[in-house]
Amino acid sequence: VEAEIARFDRLNLIGEMATGVVHEIRNPMTVIRGYVQRMMLKADQSQTAQYAVIIEEIDHMNETMTAFLSLAKNRRVEIGLHNINGIIENIMPLIEADANKAGVHVDFRPAEQPLMVYADDKEIRQLVLNLARNAIEATPSRGAMSVRTALNEKAVCLTVTDTGEGIAPWNLEKIFDPFFTTKDAGTGLGLAICKSIIDRHHGRIDVQSQRGRGTVFTVELPVVA
Ligand code: ADP
Numbered sequence: 263v264e265a266e267i268a269r270f271d272r273l274n275l276i277g278e279m280a281t282g283v284v285h286e287i288r289n290p291m292t293v294i295r296g297y298v299q300r301m302m303l304k305a306d307q308s309q310t311a312q313y314a315v316i317i318e319e320i321d322h323m324n325e326t327m328t329a330f331l332s333l334a335k336n337r338r339v340e341i342g343l344h345n346i347n348g349i350i351e352n353i354m355p356l357i358e359a360d361a362n363k364a365g366v367h368v369d370f371r372p373a374e375q376p377l378m379v380y381a382d383d384k385e386i387r388q389l390v391l392n393l394a395r396n397a398i399e400a401t402p403s404r405g406a407m408s409v410r411t412a413l414n415e416k417a418v419c420l421t422v423t424d425t426g427e428g429i430a431p432w433n434l435e436k437i438f439d440p441f442f443t444t445k446d447a448g449t450g451l452g453l454a455i456c457k458s459i460i461d462r463h464h465g466r467i468d469v470q471s472q473r474g475r476g477t478v479f480t481v482e483l484p485v486v487a
């Protein structure tokens with residue numbers, strides 16, 4: 263329990279700092295990006311390639327900033343009554359676009375009945391997107407991933423499965439920590455955000471993984487009868 267509280271405090275602090283710092287950094291970065299883009303127009307080929315790297319790096323920083331901001335705890339959460347199948351359907355095109363680019367096959371299998379939850383639909387979308395992106399990033403071309411929903415005793419059950427590289431056992435307990443990443447261009451914030459969203463929704467998340475075979479993330483959210 264104490265570790266859980268310490269973790270909660272840490273996320274809280276990160277959230278408060280994030281909001282201020284992100285705005286201070288984002289604005290100048292937008293200006294820099296604009297200038298580099300203009301310089302690119304007049305540059306020769308080898309310079310263009312270098313400017314492209316600068317833009318790419320700025321975009322990566324921006325992504326980190328956006329993710330960082332989602333950790334802010336004091337954000338307004340807008341809870342409503344939603345069918346989780348509808349929320350997921352809503353972002354499937356985004357997931358499919360990412361998967362297509364990576365040559366990964368996507369399978370969405372919603373439960374037949376509507377699964378009602380009290381939730382912030384934007385946050386649930388973010389949650390599913392983060393899990394799906396990880397699944398796609400872990401899966402080699404021609405692999406597959408799936409998003410499923412089901413109802414068990416008291417909970418709506420959402421699973422994101424992939425046939426990717428899997429997670430090393432010694433990393434399993436770190437993957438939800440802010441900034442833990444095994445990727446060159448990772449932010450390490452995706453799963454930390456998932457965890458904080460799930461906490462706010464009184465749900466739980468579980469992961470099962472086998473190296474070289476794939477990974478299953480299971481999210482449970484309280485169902486509204
Ligand atoms: P990032 O994706 O930026 O690295 P995340 O918080 O989303 O940050 O994920 C943290 C780490 O957890 C990843 O770097 C990766 O090592 C591991 N991970 C998460 N999802 C998967 C998955 N589906 N398959 C394999 N590894 C995963």
Ligand code: MG
Nearest residue numbers: 395396452453
């Ligand atoms: Mg991620």
